[in-house]
Amino acid sequence: MPSLAEEICIGNLGSLQTLPDSFTWKLTAADSVLPPSSAVSFGAVEESIPVIDLSDSDVTTLIGNACKTWGAFQIANHGISQKLLDDIESLSKTLFDMPSERKLEAASSDKGVSGYGEPRISPFFEKKMWSEGFTIADASYRNHFISLWPHDHTKYCGIMEEYVDEMEKLASKLLSCILGSLGVTVEDIEWAHKLEKSGSKVGRGAIRLNHYPVCPEPERAMGLAAHTDSTILTILHQSNTGGLQVFREESGWVTVEPVPGVLVVNMGDLFHILSNGKIPSVVHRAKVNHTRSRISIAYLWGGPAGEVQIAPISKLIGPAEPSLYRSITWKEYLQIKYEVFDKALDAIRVVNPTN
Ligand SMILES: C=C1C[C@]23C[C@H]1CC[C@H]2[C@@]12CCC[C@@](C)(C(=O)O1)[C@H]2[C@@H]3C(=O)O
Ligand SMILES: O=C(O)CCC(=O)C(=O)O
Numbered sequence: 001m002p003s004l005a006e007e008i009c010i011g012n013l014g015s016l017q018t019l020p021d022s023f024t025w026k027l028t029a030a031d032s033v034l035p036p037s038s039a040v041s042f043g044a045v046e047e048s049i050p051v052i053d054l055s056d057s058d059v060t061t062l063i064g065n066a067c068k069t070w071g072a073f074q075i076a077n078h079g080i081s082q083k084l085l086d087d088i089e090s091l092s093k094t095l096f097d098m099p100s101e102r103k104l105e106a107a108s109s110d111k112g113v114s115g116y117g118e119p120r121i122s123p124f125f126e127k128k129m130w131s132e133g134f135t136i137a138d139a140s141y142r143n144h145f146i147s148l149w150p151h152d153h154t155k156y157c158g159i160m161e162e163y164v165d166e167m168e169k170l171a172s173k174l175l176s177c178i179l180g181s182l183g184v185t186v187e188d189i190e191w192a193h194k195l196e197k198s199g200s201k202v203g204r205g206a207i208r209l210n211h212y213p214v215c216p217e218p219e220r221a222m223g224l225a226a227h228t229d230s231t232i233l234t235i236l237h238q239s240n241t242g243g244l245q246v247f248r249e250e251s252g253w254v255t256v257e258p259v260p261g262v263l264v265v266n267m268g269d270l271f272h273i274l275s276n277g278k279i280p281s282v283v284h285r286a287k288v289n290h291t292r293s294r295i296s297i298a299y300l301w302g303g304p305a306g307e308v309q310i311a312p313i314s315k316l317i318g319p320a321e322p323s324l325y326r327s328i329t330w331k332e333y334l335q336i337k338y339e340v341f342d343k344a345l346d347a348i349r350v351v352n353p354t355n
């Protein structure tokens with residue numbers, strides 16, 4: 001008879017009645033969420049990241065403040081239709097509802113490329129995460145979709161294409177606003193200017209569909225461990241079950257409660273580099289739930305495709321503010337990230353910055 005450990009497969013976590021040892025995290029007091037009152041007594045003005053209306057005349061200031069305070073914000077009036085959000089969520093549900101064997105047929109052959117599997121950050125943690133997911137990083141997802149949905153793949157590929165197109169447009173709109181809050185424009189970054197002129201058709205992004213099944217002991221489990229995204233920015237759609245938490249020194253872990261139709265924006269490591277550390281990437285994680293499963297869909301935007309170098313914006317550096325990071329391509333950054341994980345930004349930091 002196979003041992004219990006051998007039977008556990010991320011494809012059917014939701015059916016387990018007890019939390020296996022390999023999924024039991026040793027969480028400390030610092031890992032828990034403080035009640036709102038103590039967050040306030042620590043001096044946090046807002047209890048969680050703000051919801052910003054993209055049509056607000058003050059949008060640049062609001063986004064700038066949220067980025068500096070939290071490294072994240074939520075957006076309403078973003079122009080993505082509710083139908084498309086519902087479609088991508090139900091695509092994800094249909095996929096994760098399949099039997100484990102079917103999902104494994106679409107397993108990614110290599111970590112980080114398209115396909116079904118554990119989060120890419122898994123090897124950096126001793127314990128396993130209570131989640132499964134599907135990554136779309138290149139066109140090879142189409143073959144997986146054909147195997148998952150022999151009859152309906154055209155429909156599902158169509159939804160995915162539309163979602164990526166809409167996310168690309170939204171990402172470049174957000175970039176302009178965030179740059180504006182730093183007093184620079186898209187023209188100050190050669191690659192971003194080119195992207196804008198081309199209608200952002202040559203940018204590079206990935207999608208991660210995340211599923212967090214119901215969990216018998218959510219307090220001792222972790223859906224997706226603390227990390228920063230290796231992106232310029234990430235646009236996240238979360239289903240109506242909460243679980244996302246962002247970390248802030250002054251407040252500790254803060255839950256981002258889902259608001260229907262609202263999207264979450266996380267600033268990533270590449271924007272940390274672009275802004276020369278002025279807007280740090282946000283540490284975040286996903287917790288799980290005892291009674292409700294949860295879906296999230298992340299659009300991870302890496303900015304320019306190919307060999308384009310990302311470097312601190314020259315207008316943001318000067319004699320008093322030397323450039324803190326060397327330039328790097330997205331591909332190279334991902335390689336470093338998956339060697340040294342949370343030390344990746346340190347690894348590309350200039351040792352003795354001079355100007
Ligand atoms: C293009 C990317 C960005 C990746 C790696 C690769 C494909 C999958 C992305 C994610 C998605 C889930 C969280 C994360 C931390 C993970 O484990 O896989 C992300 C990671 C990163 O932002 O570093
Ligand atoms: O599920 C979530 O809320 C977080 C997902 C996430 O951080 C990611 O996909 O990068």
Ligand SMILES: [Fe+2]
Pocket residue numbers: 227228229234284
């Ligand atoms: Fe993330």
